[in-house]
Amino acid sequence: MDSATLSPLSTIKIVNTLLLPPLQKSATLSPPKPKQKPLLLRIKSPFLTHCSAKPHTHKDNATNGEDLSVELLSSRIEDEGEAKPIPEQAISSSLISRGLVLDLGCGDSWDNVEIGSPVVKRFLGDEEERWLMWYHGRSGKNPESESIGLAVSSNGIHWERGIGGVESSGDVGMVMNPSQDWWGFDTLSVIPGEVSIMSSAKLRANSAAVYWLYYTGFSAEKLEFPENFPFQNPERACSNSSKSPNCFKSLPGLAMSQDGRHWARIEGEHHSGALFDSGQEGEWDSLFISSPNVLFHGNGDLRMYYHSFDTKSGCFAIGIARSRDGIKWVKLGKILGGGGEGAFDEMGVMNPNVVRNKRDGGYVMGYEGVGLDGKRSIGMAVSSDGLKGWRRVNNSKSVLKQCEEEDGWDSEGVGSPCLVEMDNGGEDCQWRLYYRGVGRGGRTGIGLALSDGADLQRFQRWTGFHI
Template sequence: MDAASLAAASATTMKAVNFFATPITQRIATHPTTLTSPIPHTKPNTPTQLTTRKNRIRPVEPNLNSEPTNPSTPFSNDALSSPISTSFSSSNTKGLVLGLGFENSWDSAEVGSPVVKRFLGDVEERWYMWYYGKSSSNPNPGSDSIGLAVSSNGVHWERGVGQVQSSQDVGAVINCGKDWWAFDTQSIRPSEVVVMSSSKVRASSAVYWLYYTGYSAEEAENIYNHSQEINLENPERFLLDKNGGIGKIFKSLPGLAISQDGRHWARIEGEHHSGALFDVGLQGEWDSSFIAAPHVVFHESGDLRMYYHSFDLEMGNYSIGMARSRDGIKWVKLGKIIGGGRSGYFDELGAMNPCVVRNRKDGEYLMAYEGVGGDGGRSIGLAVSPDGLKDWTRLKDDEVVLKASEDCGWDTKGVGSPCLVQMDGEEDEWRLYYRGVGIEGRTGIGMAVSQGSDVTRFRRCAGFHL
C-alpha cells in the first residue's frame, strides 16, 4: 500500500487511523533517494518502500551556500547563549528573547516565524524553537534556512552559528530545496511542528513532522492590483527592492518534512508535481494566489486540521482558511474561515499567519493571528471557536492581544507570526512568542506572558535579553 492510499477521499468520511501509534523508523534503502516510509500504516509493523515520486522521501542536503564569507576562519557550532550580536540597548529590548546571530552566521541578517515546543521530564523541562533565518553573508534567493535553538526555560536560548553536525547540535537544520522542479527553492519558513509523542517524555524520544511554507521562483498574481498600495514589512516582503519599495510576491505552497531528532530532516513529497502537499485554488477561489503558513493541529486519531492563509483577490484582503486530513499528507480543503476586519480596525486588510491551540482547560480552540491594518501595520489578534472548524469569533473586534511597542523599542514597527504555548500549572499561564520588526527592518523574536488565564492581555517582561 502506498502513502496516498492512506488518505481519506473526503473529510466527512474519515476513519479513525491511530496517527500516533505506529512507530516511525527512517532508514536509507539501496536507492539513495528511497527511504523506508515513516508514514503511518494501516497494518502495524509492515514497512512500505516508496519508489515513486509521489510521497517519496528526500533527505535534506546541507546548504553549501551558508558558509561564512571568510572560509579560512570557520565558525565553531558550539551552542551559544541567546540572544547574540544585537545592537539594541538594554532599555529597548523588553520582551526580546532571540536577536540576530553573529555576523555571517546563518541567522545574522533576519530571524522570524518561531515555532516553540515544551517538553516536561521528571526533573527538568526542555524547550525547542524552530525559526527562520537568513545570513548576511549570502542574501541571494535560495539561501534561507530553518534552524533550531534550545532552552531549559523558554526564555534564555542556546543557538548555533552554522549547520548542525550531530543529534545534540543547534543551528541551521533544513535549507531551501535544490531540485529545479521543487516548490521551495527560493525561501522556506517553519509553520508548525507536530510532535508525535507525549509532552511528558524527553524531547529526544519524539518524532517530528514539520509543516512549512516553501517559495518558488514563480511570481504570484500581484495582490496590489486588488487593494490599496501598502508596503510589505520585513520579513513578509520577499525580494524587496533595495529602495524599500514594494517587492514581488512569489508563489508559496505548503510542505512537509520528518525527523527523529528535530535536526536531521527528510522531505515528504506530496501529490503536487512540485512536491508540495497541495496546490493553490482555482481561478476565482479565495486562495488562488498562494498558500502560506500551514499550521497543523492534531484533533484526534484520523483527524488533523490545517490552518493557512492566502490573499483573497476578490475581497482584497488576507484571509485564513483550513483543510482536513486523515494522515497528515493528503488534505481536503474546507474553505475560508476568517477574512478582513471592519473598516479602521487593526485587521482591516485581513488576517494571516494563524496559530491554533486547543485549550486543555475547556476544549475550545484559540487562534492567534497576525492582523494587517489599513496602513500595512501588523498586530496580533485572537479568535475562538468551540470545535475548531467553524463559528470563529474575534474575542474583541478592535482590541489587539499584542501591538508594536512604542518609542524606540526593538519591535516598534510591527509584530506578527504568533506562536501560543499553554503552560501547565494552577495559574493557567500562556506564553506568546512572536516575530518583531524594528527600525530599518531589523527583526527579532520576542515573548509576552498572559495575565493568568486571561488570554486577551499579554505583557512583555523585562530582563529576558542578556
C-alpha cells in the same frame, strides 16, 4: 470529508509531552550527516501508509495547550548531547525588558540578517524541562533565501543557537535549506509552520519516533498582485513601498526527522512535491498557500490552518483543511477574513497559530492582523469546535501591538504568533506568546509576551523573572 479522496492512515499517535531520546538514523529517513549545510532527502508518501497503532490518552501530561491523544514514550528527558551555543550579540537591558529573547545572529552566522516565524515547544521531564524553537533566518551571504534553524533553552527565555548547519543530534543551528530540485516548490525559501512529534507501532518497534515539520516553501515563480498591493512577500517582515513588489508563490510542505535536526522531505500529491496546490482561478486562495499550522484533533482528524490573499476582498484571510493521515488534505474554505473599517486587521489576517485550550476544551487562534497602513499587530480568536464560528476576543482589538518607543526593537510591527499554555495545574494558568518583532530599518527579532493569568485579551511583554 470525502472518504474517497482520502486514503486513511491507520491511527497516528501524536506525542507532545516529552522530549524523545535521540534516535538512531535510519537509511530510509535520515539524510547523510552534513558538514555545513544540511542535506535533505525526498521520500514518497506511501512510506507512511504502513504506520499503525491506537493511541492512549494522557491528558495530565499535555504541555502545549493541546488536549491531545498521546502515548507516553519516555518517563524522562534523555540527554541529547551538549548543544553548541554561540555568543549572543550585545543586547541592552532595556531591549530585554521589553520582551526580546532572541536577536539576530552574530558575525557570519546563517541568521544574521533576519529571523522570525518562531515555532516553540515545551517538553517536561521528571526533573527538568526543555524548550525547542524552530525559526527561519536569512544571512548576508544569501539575502534572498530563508532557511530553518533550531535553538534550545531550559526555560524558554535564554536560548542557545548555532552559527552554521547542525552536524550531530546535539547541535543547534541551521537544520533545513531550500530544496536543490529544480522542479520543487521550495527552491527559494523554507519557513516553519508547525512541528509535531508522531510515532507508529512500526517505528516504535525500533524505538523510533519522528518529528513532523509542516512548512512553507517558496519557489521563484512570481505572483501578480494588484497594482496597489502595498506589501512585499507576505511572509517577509520588511514591507516594501514599491507598487510592484516581488512576491513569490508559496505552497505547504512536509518533512520528517528523527531528532528534530536532520530532515527528509515527504513528497505530497502536487507535482512539485507540495502537499497541495493553491485554489483555482476565482477561489479565495488562488494565489498561494502559506503558514500551515497543523493541529491533531483526534484519531483520523488532523486540521491545517493556513492563510492566503483573497483578491476579491483585497484582504489576507485564513482557511482550513482536514486530513486523516497528515498528507492528503481536503480544503474546507475560508474561516476568518479581515476586520471592519478602522480595525487593526482591516487588511486581513495571516500566520495563524491554533492550540487547544486545556481549561475548557475550546480552540484559541493567535494571528497576525494587517492594518490599512501595513502595520502588523497580533489578534486572538476563539472557537468551540475549531472549525467554524471563530470569534475575535478583546472587542476586536489587538492583544499585542508594536511598542510605543520610537527606537524599540519591535516598534514597526509584531506578528507570527506562537502560543504556549503554561499549565500550573489549576485556574491560575498563563499563556506565553512568542512572536516576531520588526524595528527601525526592518531589523527583526523574536520576543515574548505573557498573559494576565488565563485572560487572552491582553499580553504584556516579558520584563524579567520575578523572585
